[in-house]
Amino acid sequence: MTRPPEILAIDGGGTRCRVACEHNGQRFHFESGSCNVTSDLDGSIEQIMRGLKGLARLLHIDLEMFKDTPCYLGLAGVTGPEKAQDVARRLPLTHVRIEEDRAPAARGALGRQNGALIHCGTGSFQAVQHNGRARFAGGWGARLGDEASAQWVGRLALSDTLLVHDGLKQPSDLSQELLTHFESTTGIVAFAAAANAADFGHLAPRVTKAAAKADPIAQEIMRQGAERLTFALTHLGWTTGMPIMLTGGIAPSFAPYFSADMQAALTPANGTPIDGAISLAHDFRKEITG
Structure with a gap:
């Protein structure tokens, strides 16, 4: 060259x-x-x-x-x-x-077309693009936001496991799996004290796998995430019929928890x-x- x-x-x-x-x-x-x-x-x-x-x-x-x-x-x-x-x-x-x-x-995901983007990886954000202008929500990091991200899902699973230990939530296979993995509630607290967003995110596949097996704690976490994403998208201006692209490793796992009109709008990302x-x-x- x-x-x-x-x-x-x-x-x-x-x-x-x-x-x-x-x-x-x-x-x-x-x-x-x-x-x-x-x-x-x-x-x-x-x-x-x-x-x-x-x-x-x-x-x-x-x-x-x-x-x-x-x-x-x-x-x-x-x-x-x-x-x-x-x-x-x-x-x-x-x-x-x-x-x-x-x-x-x-x-990359939307190109120049009207549509919406839900990104849920280690972090998360949402966008709705209309007539070439995009509006964004989220992306504020693990301490202040990133709802429905992998780290959020992993962190909630640990929090719910501690609630199970306290008798404030019914146990499930997921809570037992996490207690066994960390050996005790002390192990969970020690892990959380030193963990970064990626560390919490590494727990998310346990939650999505448990949700697919109808684990009640895991399904509740995924349902909460889907509700947060739906709220953000509708307030950014998404309307029925506008395509929705999902990007990030955990984003597709929320699809079954969306409403029928949102599921019908799911479209592969352009890039x-x-x-x-x-x-x-x-x-x-x-x-x-x-």
Whole structure:
């Protein structure tokens, strides 16, 4: 490659950072580690730079060739313009647009069509897009929100297990399984004191499997999650007939608990967050050149 790529796009999330570019109709990808610019700004910059350097090696060009390429970044932890500017100042790029990571996820899943997105992975958020404008809810992190996320499901399962121990809730196979796994309520409390969102999220498959077997505690958790998601979507403007895309590992597990009209609206996502970041990078390039 003798010329720099036309655009750069970066999707940085709590699990990994995806870096991509397009040149002459070809797309190139490189993946690095966890990226959240609020919880670990230095580490996030390191992972972004690792991704850019890896992409440059893949293209057999010097990193400096990226300098004037329009770059769109959708990053976890971007809480506003000041945080975006903090990131921009530390990158060797002239033309950057930095937003939170919900925007590329919505563009990737929905494209430019009217519709709704429910994302439930380790974290969660919802979006409804109408006439090219998206409204968002959620995505505020494990301490303040992320209802119906994998960590939320795992945390509720442990909380309910402690209620069972106290005699305030009827026991179930799930509560017994968790008590056995952690050996005691002391084990549960010790785990929770040191656990991060991903640790709680690793418990979610136990809940979804139990719910599929009609475990009452597990089904109640999944039902509560579906109710939270339904409430958010309807208040964001979703109406019957608008397609709904589900993304994230646990999101499809809530489908049986949605109303019939929501189940009928479920549609496969158009693309991924990095697809959305690439699309938004092209929009950014047009603004610069146009």
